[in-house]
Amino acid sequence: xxxxxxxxxxxxxxxxxxxxxxxxxxxxxxxxAVADVNQRRAEEVGKEFKVRYYTDYMEMIERxxxxxxxxxxxxxxxxxxxxxxxxxxxxxxxxxxxxxNLSEVIDVVRTAKAKGKVLMVGYWxxxxxxxxxxxxxxxxxxxxxxxLAYGYLVRRRGIPGSPTFxxxxxxxxxxxxxxxxxxxLDNLLSLLNFPRPVTVSGATYTKFGRNPEEVKxxxxxxxxxxxxxxxxxxxxxxFENGASxxxxxxxxxxxxxxxxxxxxxxxxxxxxxxxxxxxxxxEMTLHSRTSNFLxxxxxxxxxxxxxxxxxxxxxxxxTQGKEPPTTGxxxxxxxxxxxxxxxxxxxxxxxxxxxxEI
Numbered sequence: 260x261x262x263x264x265x266x267x268x269x270x271x272x273x274x275x276x277x278x279x280x281x282x283x284x285x286x287x288x289x290x291x292a293v294a295d296v297n298q299r300r301a302e303e304v305g306k307e308f309k310v311r312y313y314t315d316y317m318e319m320i321e322r323x324x325x326x327x328x329x330x331x332x333x334x335x336x337x338x339x340x341x342x343x344x345x346x347x348x349x350x351x352x353x354x355x356x357x358x359x360n361l362s363e364v365i366d367v368v369r370t371a372k373a374k375g376k377v378l379m380v381g382y383w384x385x386x387x388x389x390x391x392x393x394x395x396x397x398x399x400x401x402x403x404x405x406x407l408a409y410g411y412l413v414r415r416r417g418i419p420g421s422p423t424f425x426x427x428x429x430x431x432x433x434x435x436x437x438x439x440x441x442x443x444l445d446n447l448l449s450l451l452n453f454p455r456p457v458t459v460s461g462a463t464y465t466k467f468g469r470n471p472e473e474v475k476x477x478x479x480x481x482x483x484x485x486x487x488x489x490x491x492x493x494x495x496x497x498f499e500n501g502a503s504x505x506x507x508x509x510x511x512x513x514x515x516x517x518x519x520x521x522x523x524x525x526x527x528x529x530x531x532x533x534x535x536x537x538x539x540x541x542e543m544t545l546h547s548r549t550s551n552f553l554x555x556x557x558x559x560x561x562x563x564x565x566x567x568x569x570x571x572x573x574x575x576x577x578t579q580g581k582e583p584p585t586t587g588x589x590x591x592x593x594x595x596x597x598x599x600x601x602x603x604x605x606x607x608x609x610x611x612x613x614x615x616e617i
Contacts, residue, residue, distance in 0.1 A: 266291055268316045277331070292311040311323065328350075334430055334431045403530060420479020442539075448589070459599035463604040467510070476511075523543075544557045
């Protein structure tokens with residue numbers, strides 16, 4: 260094909276900034292249409308980018324017959340929209356997370372497999388140069404055998420008041436663990452090469468979202484009496500290869516740092532990786548020893564438009580017939596852990612992870 264004809268479903272902040280604008284920078288892509296349930300937004304964005312616009316995404320699919328689409332709707336709608344579009348034989352890039360739960364994710368992955376279409380999950384953070392340095396150090400054996408990974412992604416105050424994030428239907432009925440905890444898991448699991456999880460122990464907490472006095476400190480506004488999601492979660496995961504992982508994730512906590520802070524660590528018998536940033540890792544260092552000295556390595560990292568590299572990878576997967584870097588099956592692993600943390604929190608005990616065959 261000369262150019263890949265692309266549509267974008269959902270053109271709010273992330274849809275416009277992380278998908279639509281980057282597509283316009285690729286010479287082998289033609290953006291043909293956008294869709295958004297907000298008619299005013301659809302019209303404004305359509306006119307701005309000189310493409311046709313719709314409020315019904317299936318009407319866009321039927322009329323425009325795109326080769327591929329990005330889906331950037333609220334999380335609770337990701338899986339339904341993805342299945343609808345894949346069923347029409349269209350390649351799909353779905354904003355993270357792929358679904359609200361493991362069952363939804365498996366349905367989408369199976370649909371993509373049955374239709375023989377590219378399914379990529381929009382973890383733009385995977386294209387971080389710092390994370391790539393960590394992955395290269397792992398592949399070169401500089402870390403050795405990894406035995407423990409740790410991830411922390413916490414905001415001092417950052418409960419998102421928009422219904423997109425806290426309405427049970429739109430959010431998928433889950434809070435901080437699903438919304439930003441998926442970033443921790445994707446970043447760390449990509450370094451560990453997505454080992455199979457065996458057991459999980461976890462806990463979830465709602466300590467801020469139901470307190471009326473907290474609303475003014477957070478993002479946006481909501482009714483605390485109707486807040487039903489967790490604003491903090493922790494998890495301990497054991498893997499089949501003997502490694503373990505600890506994660507902490509929170510929309511709000513009484514911590515010293517201002518804003519959102521991400522801390523990532525992988526410990527191995529030959530070296531250790533330490534990363535900092537937010538949803539994306541922006542700094543990564545390697546720590547090890549020679550025969551006589553301990554040493555620290557900090558790479559020189561260039562600036563990369565991670566969103567642009569994400570959509571480029573999606574288009575390359577289509578045109579070159581190759582597997583995308585962020586696959587549906589990887590999300591099966593991610594969501595098997597997330598689901599089991601919620602189950603463990605509910606039961607108050609460790610739970611075995613079940614991953615069905617795809």
